[in-house]
Amino acid sequence: MRGILSFIVVLGALFDTGHCCNYTLDPKTGHSYRVLNDQKRTWNDAKLKCQSEEAELASIRTAQEWQFVKDLIVNSGVDLHVHLGGTDVEQEGKWLWTDGSPVSNISWIPGFPLKRSNNCMMANKDVSWNWYDYDCGVSLYALCKKPARTCPPAPTCPPAPTCPPAPTCNNGYVDSNTGHCYKYKMLDDTRRTWNEAKSVCEAWGAELASIRSSQEWQFVKELIRHSGIVDYFYLGGTDVEQKNTWLWTDGSPVSFTDWTTDDGRVRKPDFNCIAAHSSSLLWYDVTCNYQRYAMCKYTYN
Incomplete structure (x- = not known):
């Protein structure tokens, strides 16, 4: 039992990612960074704080890395300069990162560093976050850096369910x-002839309404009933091409109908269009040149 408990403790240590909280990953380098903006620290205190989080006071190796880090500092909202990991405390004028590797001149302010007793490096807010040498005892914010692969990758979420979304028609009619x-x-808004109404509907990307089923007609009847207008409304049916062969404006046959008695049959030769009346809610074949209200229909999805 003691052996099993020891194994569990070791696993917990290996997979403890709490120290990675608040660090931002640079996907190009794999390094992760954190601005210590909770309080101001001296350079040495900031170095110890980073080490306590299994990190280092940040080293900058390339211009690309510096651009990523500078954006991170700016977006953190700090209002003062920020410690970086460069120092020449061991030998004046010989700037090294905390791991002993040399500092390259990536973003020093022109003319800096100066040969003087200022032995630590900061990103200077007042000069576009360029590098500046200063007294290590000054308390500033700081930037920690974790090397690549210290933090595990973020967990991958399972794919979303592939079920199709429920249809939403926003109070429309679903066929x-x-x-x-x-x-x-x-x-x-105004009365129009059948052809004028057809043109207005088409200008809106719609059609003079076709009715394909009793369910659709029931839906449209409710719209007409609630309009409060007592009059005829043009629909999109016509037999102008061949008498008594009724077609919708797209050329498809009128299969569902709700004619009043005898309408839709051979009557007057110029009664070539379909209109519904808001009182009877039945269909009538009428002359196309008379001005009436009309109903447009368009596909919503």
């Missing part, structure tokens, strides 16, 4: 056969 959603626009 049970095609699944398409349709909406309707009543042209009740």
Whole structure:
């Protein structure tokens, strides 16, 4: 039992990622960074704080890395300069990172570093975050850096369910056969001839309304009933090409109908368009040149 407990403790240590909290990953280098903006520290205290988080006071190796880090500092909102990991405390003028590797001149302020007793490096807020040598005892914010692969990759979420989303038609009519959603626009601003109404609908990317089923007609009847207008409304049916062969504006046959008695049959030769009346809610074949209200229909999805 003691052996099993020891194994669990070791696993917990290996997979403890709490020290990676608040660090931002640079995907290009694999390094992770954190701005210590909770309080100001001296250079040595900041170095110890980074080490306590299994990190280092940040070293900068390339211009690309510096650009990523500078953006991170700016976005952190700090209002003062920031410690970096460079120092020449061992030998004046010989700048090294905390791991002993040399500091390259990536972003020193022109003319710096100066040969003087200022032995630590900071990113200077007042000169576009360029590098500046200063007294190590000054308390500033700081930047910690974790080397690549110290932090494990973020967990991968399982793929989202592939079930299709429930159809949303926003108060429109859903055709049970095609699944398409349709909406309707009543042209009740002014009366128009059938052809004029057809042109207005088409200008909106719609059609003079076709009715394909009793369910759709029931839906449209409710729209007409609630319009409050007592009059005829043009629909998109016509037999102008061949008498008594009724077609919708797209050329498809009128299969569902709700004619009043005898309408839709051979009557007057110039009664070539379909209109519904808001009182009876039945269809009538009427002359196309008379100005009436109309109903447009368009596909919503």
